[in-house]
Amino acid sequence: MLHRKSLTLLLASTLLAGLAGTARAEVHVVASIKPVHSLVAAVMEGVGEPGLIIEGAGSPHTYALKPSQAQMLEQADLIFWVGHELEAFLEKPLETIGAKAKTVELLDAPGLVKLGFREGGAFEPHHHGGEAGEQEGEAGHDHDAHETHESGHDHPEAEHDHEAGHDHDHAHGAFDAHVWLDPVNAKAMVGEIETALVEADPDNGARYHANAEAVRARLDALNQEVAQQIEPVRGKGFVVFHDGYQYFEHRFDIPASGSITVSPEVLPGAERIAEIRTRVKELGAACVFAEPQFEPKLVATVLEGTQARSGVLDPLGAGLEPGPGLYFELIRAMSTSLTTCLSQDG
Known part of the structure; x- marks a missing residue:
């Protein structure tokens, strides 16, 4: 009887070991920034964990690769990043x-x-007859309020002499790269992540398919949750540090009045600070x-x-x-921060 019980336990442990072996990822996966890493980790949950390049409070606009992260890239089989427009520091290392x-x-x-890209930190109205942006596979939004805020054109070189030479990420393409701040975009990203992982690790x-489905359902719920939270403060003016939030603004119909700097790499001069302070007063932001x-x-100066x-x-x-x-x-924290500040009296 004891022998039979021992044999049963041995078979069970062997089966579990086999299942555990099947569950391990067959690929070394790396992600560039925390939001991308989070979506990749969610699709990989129960299989493996991706590596992360930019940890802590690092910014892709100003980041320098460390030796340990270079080694991570060298050992990787699959690397997820937003693209040249955001993580320009990764271009040469990836090649x-x-x-x-x-x-x-x-x-x-x-x-x-x-x-x-929008055409300046104050988001002045402009009329070029272009579309608000390029949308692949999705019908256009009907937020009329955004028609004067969004354009498919790059920043003009002469815009704001004191901020000449806009940051390099703006120079690579025609699109704002902060795409993850729209949960609907996050769903599209999850689809791409799912496809790449399945191709690389079909076992x-x-x-991966089941995890991706669950993540997409959570993103749908998140989208509805934030829309409801934002509703009471729509129409109230606010200014952001740099123009990196238009995907969130566009999705939830809560446009910013302007930004302190178009580029987070180029600190604004006294003229720009005075301009934004005047703008804040005029708009009653x-x-x-x-x-x-x-x-x-x-921000304190502004x-x-x-x-x-x-x-x-x-x-x-x-x-x-x-x-x-x-x-x-991240998305909930942004929504809470906006609604908390904008809903205060005074």
Whole structure:
């Protein structure tokens, strides 16, 4: 009897070991920024964990690759990033030390909504007859309020002499690369992530498919949740640190009045600060938002002499722990920060 029981336990442990072996990812996966890493981790949940390049409060606009991260790229089989427009610092490393890996540029994901750069930090109305942006696989939005805020054109070189030489990510293409801040775009990104993982690791394809379906359902719920939360503060003016939020603004119909700087790499001069302060006063903007990655004193300077309050928007999840839940925490935190500041009296 004891022998039979021992044999049963041995068979069970062997079966579990076999299942565990099947569950392990057959590929080494790396993601560039926290929001992308979160979506990849969610699709890989129960199979493996992707590596992360930009940790902590690092920004893709100013990041320098570390030796340990270079080694991660060298060992990778599959690398996910937004693309040249955002993580320009990865361009050469991907062509050299990460050359053996398959690179997935999520800016090219089918169904992704793409919006063109806006033409200056104050988002002045302009009329070029162009579309608001390029949308692949999705019908256009009907938010009329955005027609004067979005354009498929690059920033004119002469715009704001004190901010000449816009950042390099703007120079690579015609689209704003902060695409993940729209949960509908996150769904498109999940589809691309799912496809790449299944192709690279077909043995775990069923798990990837099931995880991706679950993530898409959560993103639909998140979209509805945030839309309801934002509803009471729509129409209230606010200013952001840099123009990186238009996908969130567009999705939830809550346009910013302007930004302190078009490029997070080029600090604004005194003339630009005075211009934004005047703009805040003229518009009666309720809030000016800083970012964890950049200099908060600039926001304090802009606020001088105005009635606006300050808040923080974190588009990259600087203060959040990496993992499958980070993306959802990030979007909820942005929504909460906006509604908390904009709903205050005074």
